Amino acid sequence: MTSTQVLLDSLLTHKSTINLASTEQKNQALEAMAHQLEIQQDLILAANALDMKAAKQSSISTVMLDRLLLTPERVQDMATGIRSLINLPDPVGLVLEETIAPNGMVIRKRTIPFGLIGMIYESRPNVTSDAAALAIKSGNAVILRGGKEAFHSSQAIVTALKSGLSQAGIAPEVVELVQDTSRASATEMMTAKGKIDLLVPRGGAGLIQAVVENAIVPVIETGTGICHVYVDKDANLDKAVSIVLNAKTSRPSVCNSQEVLLVHEAIADLFLPALESALAGKVELRADVAAMTYLKEALPTGDMDFDTEFLDYILAVKIVKDVAEAVAHIGQHSTGHSDAIVTENQQAADYFTQHVDSAAVYVNVSTRFTDGGQFGLGCELGISTQKMHARGPMGLREMTTYKYIITGDGQVRN
Amino acid sequence: MTSTQVLLDSLLTHKSTINLASTEQKNQALEAMAHQLEIQQDLILAANALDMKAAKQSSISTVMLDRLLLTPERVQDMATGIRSLINLPDPVGLVLEETIAPNGMVIRKRTIPFGLIGMIYESRPNVTSDAAALAIKSGNAVILRGGKEAFHSSQAIVTALKSGLSQAGIAPEVVELVQDTSRASATEMMTAKGKIDLLVPRGGAGLIQAVVENAIVPVIETGTGICHVYVDKDANLDKAVSIVLNAKTSRPSVCNSQEVLLVHEAIADLFLPALESALAGKVELRADVAAMTYLKEALPTGDMDFDTEFLDYILAVKIVKDVAEAVAHIGQHSTGHSDAIVTENQQAADYFTQHVDSAAVYVNVSTRFTDGGQFGLGCELGISTQKMHARGPMGLREMTTYKYIITGDGQVRN
Numbered sequence: 103m104t105s106t107q108v109l110l111d112s113l114l115t116h117k118s119t120i121n122l123a124s125t126e127q128k129n130q131a132l133e134a135m136a137h138q139l140e141i142q143q144d145l146i147l148a149a150n151a152l153d154m155k156a157a158k159q160s161s162i163s164t165v166m167l168d169r170l171l172l173t174p175e176r177v178q179d180m181a182t183g184i185r186s187l188i189n190l191p192d193p194v195g196l197v198l199e200e201t202i203a204p205n206g207m208v209i210r211k212r213t214i215p216f217g218l219i220g221m222i223y224e225s226r227p228n229v230t231s232d233a234a235a236l237a238i239k240s241g242n243a244v245i246l247r248g249g250k251e252a253f254h255s256s257q258a259i260v261t262a263l264k265s266g267l268s269q270a271g272i273a274p275e276v277v278e279l280v281q282d283t284s285r286a287s288a289t290e291m292m293t294a295k296g297k298i299d300l301l302v303p304r305g306g307a308g309l310i311q312a313v314v315e316n317a318i319v320p321v322i323e324t325g326t327g328i329c330h331v332y333v334d335k336d337a338n339l340d341k342a343v344s345i346v347l348n349a350k351t352s353r354p355s356v357c358n359s360q361e362v363l364l365v366h367e368a369i370a371d372l373f374l375p376a377l378e379s380a381l382a383g384k385v386e387l388r389a390d391v392a393a394m395t396y397l398k399e400a401l402p403t404g405d406m407d408f409d410t411e412f413l414d415y416i417l418a419v420k421i422v423k424d425v426a427e428a429v430a431h432i433g434q435h436s437t438g439h440s441d442a443i444v445t446e447n448q449q450a451a452d453y454f455t456q457h458v459d460s461a462a463v464y465v466n467v468s469t470r471f472t473d474g475g476q477f478g479l480g481c482e483l484g485i486s487t488q489k490m491h492a493r494g495p496m497g498l499r500e501m502t503t504y505k506y507i508i509t510g511d512g513q514v515r516n
Numbered sequence: 517m518t519s520t521q522v523l524l525d526s527l528l529t530h531k532s533t534i535n536l537a538s539t540e541q542k543n544q545a546l547e548a549m550a551h552q553l554e555i556q557q558d559l560i561l562a563a564n565a566l567d568m569k570a571a572k573q574s575s576i577s578t579v580m581l582d583r584l585l586l587t588p589e590r591v592q593d594m595a596t597g598i599r600s601l602i603n604l605p606d607p608v609g610l611v612l613e614e615t616i617a618p619n620g621m622v623i624r625k626r627t628i629p630f631g632l633i634g635m636i637y638e639s640r641p642n643v644t645s646d647a648a649a650l651a652i653k654s655g656n657a658v659i660l661r662g663g664k665e666a667f668h669s670s671q672a673i674v675t676a677l678k679s680g681l682s683q684a685g686i687a688p689e690v691v692e693l694v695q696d697t698s699r700a701s702a703t704e705m706m707t708a709k710g711k712i713d714l715l716v717p718r719g720g721a722g723l724i725q726a727v728v729e730n731a732i733v734p735v736i737e738t739g740t741g742i743c744h745v746y747v748d749k750d751a752n753l754d755k756a757v758s759i760v761l762n763a764k765t766s767r768p769s770v771c772n773s774q775e776v777l778l779v780h781e782a783i784a785d786l787f788l789p790a791l792e793s794a795l796a797g798k799v800e801l802r803a804d805v806a807a808m809t810y811l812k813e814a815l816p817t818g819d820m821d822f823d824t825e826f827l828d829y830i831l832a833v834k835i836v837k838d839v840a841e842a843v844a845h846i847g848q849h850s851t852g853h854s855d856a857i858v859t860e861n862q863q864a865a866d867y868f869t870q871h872v873d874s875a876a877v878y879v880n881v882s883t884r885f886t887d888g889g890q891f892g893l894g895c896e897l898g899i900s901t902q903k904m905h906a907r908g909p910m911g912l913r914e915m916t917t918y919k920y921i922i923t924g925d926g927q928v929r930n
Contacts, residue, residue: 122870201892209892214873299904300904320902320903338926349928352928456536457532459631459919462919464924466923467621468928470929471929472920477623477920489630491904503907504907506875506876506908507869507879508878509880509881510878510879510880510881512758512759513881514761514763514881515762515890516766
């Protein structure tokens with residue numbers, strides 16, 4: 103057996119201790135996990151220093167280096183993040199429906215944890231802590247496979263979290279970090295049918311596609327966001343400028359930031375110059391032929407510019423003749439994450455919200471709000487861009503399933 | 517392009533007419549579909565006669581022939597089945613949650629149809645009519661791929677249903693039957709990413725496994741039921757005998773019937789002879805060594821008897837030493853469909869319902885109740901044996917997803 107298979111079998115043996123834990127036990131575990139991160143901070147930072155040293159030697163990008171870096175503040179943030187789950191309601195054990203059948207049997211539909219959740223992610227060590235804490239609060243065992251660049255950091259974090267679990271009387275074997283960071287372990291997780299109940303990939307588009315295409319276990323597709331803002335002919339121009347500015351520039355590296363601007367042809371001559379001036383050169387505009395005529399410093403769009411998640415200060419711009427063309431373009435190019443219309447026209451807004459098939463559809467609001475915290479979930483494991491099971495921000499509730507429990511007194515079916 | 521790809525593109529072009537249809541329009545369409553089945557009954561029976569003739573020539577089993585056969589009564593049953601959906605509540609357009617954020621934007625979580633549902637099934641022509649009607653009521657376009665044995669029958673049924681859709685003003689292109697009944701078309705459906713939003717296989721275990729393993733589009737695994745009844749030491753023996761009799765013999769060919777009997781060792785000497793006498797030779801018992809000693813006419817179990825969905829008058833029997841061993845056996849051999857305990861002991865019942873990880877877990881009730889109608893859903897597309905999205909009977913509600921619609925007045929994120 104490989105080391106990953108050994109971990110999976112151990113998780114299956116121990117998972118019931120967390121699957122059946124009480125709310126109080128789980129909350130005690132979270133507090134102890136947060137506390138252990140604080141106590142073991144020096145060990146975590148030392149492990150991170152090893153990862154950082156190796157990363158610098160392998161000529162990794164500055165952005166990646168920053169993602170990998172842990173500081174005392176960032177460790178504290180992880181602990182704070184774990185504690186923030188304590189006061190959230192327990193998603194397990196809710197009776198969603200209860201009916202008494204005519205024959206007297208009682209049918210209860212009750213929420214339960216999935217059982218064992220798998221996460222495959224990249225180089226941010228804080229994902230290790232976040233994912234483990236969300237799993238514990240939702241009653242799930244979890245197998246974590248982080249990027250190899252962050253292996254020592256993740257290992258130290260998991261060690262601390264396990265200490266916390268032990269202290270709270272929950273088997274530390276319910277949180278495991280995959281030791282093999284080669285491709286083989288990812289494949290083992292994707293094909294662990296009957297063992298992993300839900301697999302969530304988090305990271306770049308390549309990673310997510312590979313998991314979606316190769317997994318046999320149930321997967322939630324997350325994250326990739328080619329988000330559109332459509333400025334309608336009946337838009338309030340001030341709102342439109344401020345929404346695009348926010349959606350594009352407030353944090354370009356995240357999945358709910360805007361990548362594509364669609365502008366109604368009747369308002370392009372007013373809106374595009376106003377936008378260009380508000381952007382003040384901070385954003386590279388890549389415009390189609392029609393939009394070029396209204397912009398001073400835009401570049402012409404390339405083949406892939408309407409299908410790229412730039413995650414950068416780049417915005418693709420296209421003129422459309424009406425809301426129907428905007429919706430059709432979004433239907434063809436959106437990743438189903440978040441798309442917005444800016445308009446004062448109710449009919450256009452209704453058409454847009456009905457026809458755009460994305461997890462979050464906005465009217466006169468920036469796409470940047472698609473987030474578990476902003477939507478009132480208190481936290482998030484990721485943002486689902488698929489339609490099955492969960493759509494948009496996945497909170498604790500989306501980390502549970504349900505079962506029917508039917509109790510009676512000897513009922514049989516005619 | 518293949519004929520299936522042409523159908524898929526046409527479905528995508530037309531699906532919004534059903535996705536956005538009002539409750540009234542959908543109900544009118546259902547009535548018209550039912551009516552057209554009645555009017556076109558002779559055409560449907562003639563098409564079925566072609567299928568039956570071909571089937572008889574290919575030395576198909578009697579059971580399969582019966583599944584394939586249509587009669588005037590069976591066509592009427594299909595029409596009645598369609599009409600029964602009219603009075604069920606529309607699952608689309610429900611506001612699951614509505615919150616006003618501190619910044620004033622309104623976040624609504626609203627149910628919507630998946631969009632386009634695919635069904636891959638075998639030789640029962642009535643599945644064609646049932647699935648199309650469920651899709652219409654839930655606002656979905658549907659692409660149906662039935663078995664080639666039933667092709668003419670399904671074609672005639674779909675023709676009638678399309679007439680009904682036209683009469684109700686809904687594009688008949690939202691219900692399509694795949695014309696190519698070779699393996700290629702199934703593969704095309706399983707890989708139609710971004711086109712088919714949900715794929716539901718219905719049929720034998722082989723078909724379902726092939727779809728689950730090969731599909732890239734989201735799939736709901738359905739149906740296979742290796743269902744257990746565990747008779748505890750504290751069982752009421754009369755209830756136990758009547759539950760096993762019902763679970764095993766009331767309709768052995770369906771997925772919620774019992775395949776395996778587990779008996780506590782302390783009660784085996786009383787229970788097994790009582791059961792054998794009640795079964796009166798109707799059921800072949802295949803018993804483990806311990807159980808053999810209490811049964812007069814049992815055969816010894818073979819290697820696969822605890823992992824086989826017999827769908828027949830066969831029951832595998834095993835003695836266990838306690839509820840924990842029963843639960844462990846079920847964990848290893850159950851397909852996660854329906855499992856029951858018979859006991860008067862609350863502790864044993866609680867242990868069983870907590871630890872058995874199946875869609876439906878029964879206490880002192882026959883497994884035969886796992887069914888959309890019995891659970892109050894009014895209908896069912898199939899019975900999910902997976903944990904993601906839907907578990908147990910899938911009704912109209914499980915054929916929808918949701919989107920977040922956020923409306924505001926220029927809100928941006930800090």
